Amino acid sequence: MAVSFDNAASTSGTAVSTLTTPAFTVTSSANVVGVLGLSLSGTTSTGFSGDIGGTAGAAIAGTDSGAAQTIRSLMFGMVAPPSGSQTGTMSWTTAFNAVLGAETVFAADQTAPFQNGTFKTGTSSPAITTLSTMIGDLTMDTIAASEAGGGSLTVAGTGQTSRWNVTFSATFQGAGGSMASADGIKISPSWTIGGVSPKFAQSVVDISPSGGGIPTMTAPRTLQFKGDMIGRRWL
Amino acid sequence: MIASGAQAVGVTSWGPITPPVGSVTVTVALDRSGLALATQNIFWAQELSTDGGLTWLPWGGAGTEPGNLVDDLLQPITESSFTVDLPAPADANTQLRGSLTTSEIVATALTVRTG
Numbered sequence A: 001m002a003v004s005f006d007n008a009a010s011t012s013g014t015a016v017s018t019l020t021t022p023a024f025t026v027t028s029s030a031n032v033v034g035v036l037g038l039s040l041s042g043t044t045s046t047g048f049s050g051d052i053g054g055t056a057g058a059a060i061a062g063t064d065s066g067a068a069q070t071i072r073s074l075m076f077g078m079v080a081p082p083s084g085s086q087t088g089t090m091s092w093t094t095a096f097n098a099v100l101g102a103e104t105v106f107a108a109d110q111t112a113p114f115q116n117g118t119f120k121t122g123t124s125s126p127a128i129t130t131l132s133t134m135i136g137d138l139t140m141d142t143i144a145a146s147e148a149g150g151g152s153l154t155v156a157g158t159g160q161t162s163r164w165n166v167t168f169s170a171t172f173q174g175a176g177g178s179m180a181s182a183d184g185i186k187i188s189p190s191w192t193i194g195g196v197s198p199k200f201a202q203s204v205v206d207i208s209p210s211g212g213g214i215p216t217m218t219a220p221r222t223l224q225f226k227g228d229m230i231g232r233r234w235l
Numbered sequence B: 001m002i003a004s005g006a007q008a009v010g011v012t013s014w015g016p017i018t019p020p021v022g023s024v025t026v027t028v029a030l031d032r033s034g035l036a037l038a039t040q041n042i043f044w045a046q047e048l049s050t051d052g053g054l055t056w057l058p059w060g061g062a063g064t065e066p067g068n069l070v071d072d073l074l075q076p077i078t079e080s081s082f083t084v085d086l087p088a089p090a091d092a093n094t095q096l097r098g099s100l101t102t103s104e105i106v107a108t109a110l111t112v113r114t115g
Helices: none
Strands: A004-022 A024-026 A033-040 A049-052 A071-080 A083-088 A088-106 A115-123 A136-148 A152-155 A161-169 A172-180 A192-194 A197-206 B002-007 B010-017 B024-031 B044-051 B057-064 B078-083 B095-102 B107-114
Touching: A004 A024, A004 A161, A004 A172, A004 B044, A024 A088, A024 A161, A033 A049, A033 A172, A049 A071, A071 A115, A071 A136, A071 A197, A088 A136, A088 A192, A088 B057, A136 B078, A152 A161, A152 A172, A152 B078, A161 B107, A172 A192, A192 A197, B002 B010, B002 B095, B010 B107, B024 B044, B024 B057, B024 B095, B044 B107, B057 B078
Parallel strands: A033 A136
Antiparallel strands: A004 A088, A004 B057, A004 B078, A024 A083, A033 A071, A033 A088, A049 A088, A115 A197, A136 A172, A136 A197, A152 A192, A161 A172, B002 B107, B010 B095, B024 B078, B024 B107, B044 B057, B044 B095
């Protein structure tokens, strides 16, 4: 069964070092995984922590854009957050403007669900990061963007769904989305950044399904039979 | 919602209030002008009722560090805040209430704005 979207909630803050989302309902379906996506207007924060419903998460390896750009994106993940009405919270040192999204999915691997975590930064639109995936995976991303004025974010990836999108100000936006791997080859979460002189930091991670994904067969396969022949029968 | 002044240590509650009908966003802002000499983080949060106060759900929260903060233009940041969307435009049954949590006596205020 493919990883499936469950629910999401988001909030934004001015000069904050903690954010908590509104309550949202986490499914009671099996194999739930939660992800927190954080967009920050600055890059010097440390000491990140996060949870959904009190289930602590950990930084998803490879997704923290750090100081690669003037804004920052990163993702936290946890396995099996509690079902029912829950909130998502992240805390850090050094207050900045921030956008926080919490998202839950189900039918996800419970041992090592977060694969291929990565980030990309740039100074042009669109923001796009490509991952190699397998059928059944769900790719999630978080983006922080900045422009000289009149900024906006518009989801642009084929099959990508925006889960939260906050135009905090003309010069800072944060958003997050998810998209399923239809062909199990490559997947490219993408956002169009409005305004002039855009900058972005985009974090992306692949969520593996419970039971493993299905790799795509990209070349003809040859079947071989080996065995001993006695008479005219294969044994 | 919490008038300006010295806030006692612990949790100070505000509300419930009824936002203007049709409101779709709520911002809860903390006045930073008295935080220069504070030493502890401050937290504030909100709850939402859509049934006239019968049931409540957590509806956003934030925390901030003490001290003087400046923006990219080195101008003092006068407030910290969080903003959330309401699940539907506010009606006569929509209510908000919340809290301010401090670990030391600090001069501040909380303001609720809707949009």
